[in-house]
Amino acid sequence: MRITKRLTIVALCSIAPSIAIGYAQQYDILLRGGRVIDPANGIDARRDVAVSDGRIVSIQADIPAAQARKVVDVSGLYVVPGLVDLHAHVFGYEGSLVPDETALPAGTTTIVDAGGSGWRTFDEFHRTVMAHSRTRVLALINIVGKGMVGEPYESDVADMDPARTAETILHNRDAIVGIKTAHFAKPGWDAIDRAVEAGRRASVPVMVDDKIFTNAGRTTKEELLEHLRPGDIHTHMYNDRQIELIDRFTGKVQPWMIEARRRGVLFDVGHGGGSFLWPVATRAVAQGFVPDTISTDLHQGSRDIQQSNMPNVMSKMMLLGMNFADVLVRSTVNPAKEIGRYPELGTLGVGRVADIAVLEEQSGVFAFKDSWPAKRLGTKRLECVLTIRNGKIVYERGAVPARGGDTAIYDLLLKHARIGDRGDEVDIAISGNRIVRIGRGLKAAHARVVAEAEGYTVMPATAAEGVAADLTVLDTGRAIMTIRNGKIVTDDEGLTISDATRAGPYSNFK
Ligand SMILES: [Zn+2]
Missing domain, CATH: 2.30.40.10 (Urease, subunit C, domain 1)
Known part of the structure; x- marks a missing residue:
């Protein structure tokens, strides 16, 4: 009897410390020692960031490691809001990518599909891609009902229905954030005006990608000053196929581009395979004409040749003289604002969803390709080290899958x-x-x-x-x-x- 009692006491003693530890481990994940940059909250300092139940729950100068079940040492690295890529392709378009393969290894936690689906195909997009992705996938739906499926559909004015488009947006406010018009090959303003009309009905912005494939007699000056509204987005800003951002003779940014910016039209990089040229971007940035938003226009071609994911495009803008904080705000806060998702997205505030990117700024010699593709060498490069989406680690650098038995790095x-x-x-x-x-x-x-x-x-x-x-x-x-x-x-x-x-x-x- 005595012996049994003693054993019971011993057992209780041995349980007690583990209960105490269990209680102390209140956080799911703790990122320790990183340089936290959160432009929305004016933070640029060494901080620890704690995550629980999908939310950011604490940001402090020192959070003890014992308080978390998983601790990641991120000293020497940037800890920033998950990147928001305003222009990419993950549905409809023939070069579309799988969002989780494309976005998460790049620190992109929110990806906006730019026009892959239209009101006729949005449900399919939602069912087959959005619902299955760990990446947050949002949509700019195409003014073309069938979406971005090539010619002759993308120039079929009869399938550009502002009422049905607006109706689809209003029924899917959680997933659709705006409208896209692109590749319209006929003369006239039908595609752009109908997209803007749908945008007016649904109170969402329109992103315009015009004249990549054809000039069709429209001028960008007229588009920006007379057809788009403040808050609408001109993508492919450093594309010179439009021969319009930079005056060919003076090398100056066209005055009406500056006027368009003044009236509230927004400028997006939309790098892609054809829309980022070193000479154009260099001259524009030197004159202060920087993007409102940095985006990739990532599809199979631009992924394979330019490798233009978010850290790559951000690195290119830094090579042109922008600093990291400037680049970051245009990759988080600004795109979130433009699609009406700020401050829900784009910040690291306590209580916000835990979408976090950990980036490394590497030093060395790196070549960056533009769309010609011409290379330019830089000495700094950003690379994603870790991605957290909705409080879960969804990417960790170094986890290169073994192939053919050769696993050396x-x-x-x-x-x-x-x-x-x-x-x-x-x-x-x-x-x-x-x-x-x-x-x-x-x-x-x-x-x-x-x-x-x-x-x-x-x-x-x-x-x-x-x-x-x-x-x-x-x-x-x-x-x-x-x-x-x-x-x-x-x-x-x-x-x-x-x-x-x-x-x-x-x-x-x-
Ligand atoms: Zn695109």
């Missing part, structure tokens, strides 16, 4: 190089400051940075596995890239083109 991979006068092309993998592997078919997706060295010679000829990674890439005797201690220190030709921790989909390489 390389810091740098030179593809298709010839070493010295050896005849065959090989891939050279570098980790830290050493060459760790020389072989064929090393996976680009397993390297953090990839450089294409096809047709070039790598010296010294003694390069081998295990030796220090001090290499020079030569183009018929001329040094075009140097690597010292495993790091790229010069890259005159922009050989560095792939960032492969975002794995296969973002790589140009097989």
